[in-house]
Amino acid sequence: MAPPNVLSLPEELLLIWHSHRLELLLSAGVLVACVRLAIHWRQTRRKAVLTPPLGTPMDEKVPIVTKNDLLEADHYTPVDFTTPIPRTVAKPGPKRVTGVRKTRATPRLPREDVNVSDITIQPLIFYFSLGGTTKGYAEQLLHLPSPHPSILPPILHDLTELDYDDFFISPPLPPTPNTLYFYTLLIPSYDISTDLDNFLDHLKETHHDFRIDTAPLSGLAGYAVFGFGDREGWPDEKEGFGKDAVAVDRWMARLTGGKRAFPLGVGDVSGDGDGEERLGEWREGVSGILKDLVEGRGLGEGVAGSGEALESGDEDDEGGEDIAGSAATRAKAGSRSRTGDLEDIKPSVPVDFTTTAVAKIKEMVPVNSPTYTSLTKQGYTIVGSHSGVKLCRWTKSALRGRGSCYKFSFYGIASHRCMEATPSLSCSNKCVFCWRHGTNPVSTTWRWKVDDPREIFDGMKEGHYRKIKMLRGVPGVRAERFREGMEVRHCALSLVGEPIFYPRINELLAMLHAERISTFLVCNAQHPDHLAALNHVTQLYVSIDASNAESLKRIDRPLHRDYWERFLRCMDILRAKRFEQRTVFRLTLVKGFNIEEEVDGYAALVERARPSFVEVKGVTYCGTATGKGAGLSMGNVPFYEEITEFVLGLEKALLRRGLDYGIGAEHKHSCCVLLADRGRYFQAGEDGVGRWHTLIDYPAFFECLESGKPFGPEDYIGGPTPEWAAWGNGGFDPRDERVDRKGRPKIES
Known part of the structure; x- marks a missing residue:
């Protein structure tokens, strides 16, 4: 039997914890901090080994060439992609996989025989207006000075006076072969039914018409949409502010194959709204993009609102359908080569249908279509x-x-x-x-x-x-x-x-x-x-x-x-x-x-x-x-x-x-x-x-x-x-019996 003043082991540990718990907690915290610092130091050291500092002499290396780089070049020769491409690293060490944003060294030309310096942009301004507010803003854009000599004076179009098939199934015929169209759309939003609903239905119908190419407006240089709304009635986008402009922007992204030149702009035209201010900022951005286009810098790629058909928050669509399809589909739409369908050549030029398109041979009506x-x-x-x-x-x-x-x-x-x-x-x-x-x-x-x-x-x-x-x-x-x-x-x-x-x-x-x-x-x-x-x-x-x-x-x-x-x-x-x-x-x-x-x-x-x-x-x-x-x-x-x-x-x-x-x-x-x-x-x-x-x-x-021998229709007249x-006798063969829809003999009156 243990003496009464001797404690058991659990009781001793509990006594130590109550007496020294503060010191124990601090010690544990210091230990965790030391471990994290050690891990961070080791990662930093590894990064320094794999990435030489700026100014370090580098040996001449074989450039890394990817399949996309070759497809996007203006002139290239066929390459066997089954043969591995030689690659080098700066120093021996563990293999490291990194992602690099693709860039385009030179813009994709509309045709191989057209130089970038010869390209001109023809802006088209489309608007819809009931009370005349949007029309006034559209006319302001019409009279602004051109940011570049190769950008032609814009042309104004009222959507209520257009046949949509002329502009929104395929781009119109350009005045010259080296002219590209740029669509600017000014879209107000209303809480009543208007002709704008017909325009939206047309865009939707064109997109869902499986007989028409996925991106029938891909011949455009680009497009940009600005919407007008009233925050007094619709405080934010979720409640309908600029809803029609959002819809037009989404459908245009699909129809152009992701050629949004500038993010959707929306302005408030209520009493104390910021409509003019927002429109001015948006206009400057679009002008900069137009200047980039004629100077050969293109729309850019991989940036939301710059050539990408999908923006944050746009994933959900009617019926659960993804707006721009899968990532693979979007990549495919954005990387079409010059050997694609003749209707996809940029700019749109008159094509004689008797000339077979030089494209990947496909079936008109596949069994699984x-x-x-x-x-x-x-x-x-x-x-x-x-x-x-x-x-x-x-x-x-x-x-x-x-x-x-x-x-x-x-x-x-x-x-x-x-x-x-x-x-x-x-x-x-x-x-x-x-x-x-x-x-x-x-x-x-x-x-x-x-x-x-x-x-x-x-x-x-x-x-x-x-x-x-x-x-x-x-x-x-x-x-x-x-x-x-x-x-x-x-x-x-x-x-x-x-x-x-x-x-x-x-x-x-x-x-x-x-x-x-x-x-x-x-x-x-x-x-x-x-x-x-x-x-x-x-x-x-x-x-x-x-x-x-x-x-x-x-x-x-x-x-x-x-x-x-x-x-x-x-x-x-x-x-x-x-x-x-x-x-x-x-x-x-x-x-x-x-x-x-x-x-x-x-x-x-x-x-x-x-x-x-x-x-x-x-x-x-x-x-x-x-x-x-x-x-x-x-x-x-x-x-x-x-x-x-x-x-x-x-x-x-x-x-x-x-x-x-x-x-x-x-x-x-x-x-x-x-x-x-x-x-x-x-x-x-x-x-x-x-x-x-x-x-x-x-x-x-x-x-x-x-x-x-030559012969004519008179040689086989019956x-x-x-x-x-004959005229007046009806034309029904008397040897047959005429019946109604239920198969009963039909009695002529």
Whole structure:
């Protein structure tokens, strides 16, 4: 038993702690400080070893070259990046990986044959204003002196008076090849709905349109946005101050591929606001950037608000989508080489679509693309990478004996033996009435892989026959027509897109003709060079959707800037071809777009091109189309009585010009009427009675083609147009039965 005055060990330790806890805590603190100082000293010493002091003599070393440095140089030779690049370090020691901000030694030139000293900048000032405040500020910018001789006087544009497609799908044509545009946007914010909402919707639609390149405005030298707001109503950005300017800045960053030249500026225009002061500071910054551009220093890279599409706080977007995509996507968009798409060359210059873009070969419609998915859902069979075939509703109708296409009434084409296909799903227009609802690709240049015409031809037939076979179990299909349908005799190259866009279209036509398949080819009058080079087809169509430049732009929404000049060249080419083959004007009438007061304009076009036939057809409503100026509804579909009234007016207008065209046939069910050249296709029969001869003698056409001798459309004119297709008789084949939408016999009133 321990003596009472002897303490146990825990009690001794507790006594020591209570007696000397202050000294122990101080000692522990000193020990920790010594350890941290030792670690810091060792790190500093290592850094001194790896990084020689300034002024230390250095041996000559091999420069470190990166792949990005070579890609961004103005002139470079191909380099094998699989071979390691020699590197050196200052002194032996542990390997150290460091990050270095990329710099650009010289600016990227708009074209290799343009010097930096020759570049000029054309500023464009866009503004929106309800009360006139923003307009006043815009006019102030307009009259400021230019900071450099190579910066041209700015041009002012009111967003309410613009067609957005002219400036915000691709940059406008520059006055000279070495001129670059710079966009300045002054955007106010309102708490009411205004036309500015339409502008924002247009930017959003352009960005989300997968048929348009990721950065369609990358041809700009840069852009800058300044917003005006009222802090009395919206104290800060989170509550809406400058909200519309923020939105415009975000969309412009996407559309330009990250060419924000100066950070977004916002000013308060309320009573005691700082609007003018903030605008002045922003203006000086933008002027400095413009001066840097013309002096070859570029926009810079990697700095928020200087060429980077993403700024702090912009990561969240509608639907959770990242504004500028992944970092890899942004890097890819910012490092495009000169061998990219022709539409991305800076500055934008007129490009002939017949010249294939020198770019990485890609497929027009890859299997895993949204275009492929969308078109497949609509019933297309995609052939190869850029062609397609689809079963026409008239083919299915004719197989069941429920009526044929108007081409049967007009030209004798058996609808159940007709294949509707296209060798190019891409088009250069974005027509408001497009029945594909804007799902097909659009482009002004062929920049894709070119499939072999034999593969396209075989794929088209295989896809068509496979779809015909699927109908053999459908009630009402007539056995004899099904059997005939398994042998295609006609091909309508008018499915979607632009058939003559395909570079090897003539080879495909030769394969069709070799199997005695007639060809009805439809083009949109935007590719005159290909039209001129086109070989014989059975019948050549040109879509005439308007009679003047303004109306054509509004309804077809062409991508080519010189669309009207191209259109008129096609008219002249069609006139030259009229003695070689049958030519047709196809007028698609859309109420509210191209009918009212345009009869004389259409007559002038007919006089210029002198086509064999003029088809006048009402637009088919296929659901609401979207986009600026579109928004079609059933109200835009003309009644048949309106079509006939227009045709009679056009016939009179042509007679006034000395052109003898008459109504050769009609197809009321398709809301379509045919005008024909009376001097060529109205002939007297053996009984001496004059009749229209709009039908085609198909065996005679192939005999003429196989003879190798020159021939014209008169050499394969067929028999008289059926009486039931003549004017006033409706145009429905009496051998078929017309039904309503539920398949019940339709009784004509």
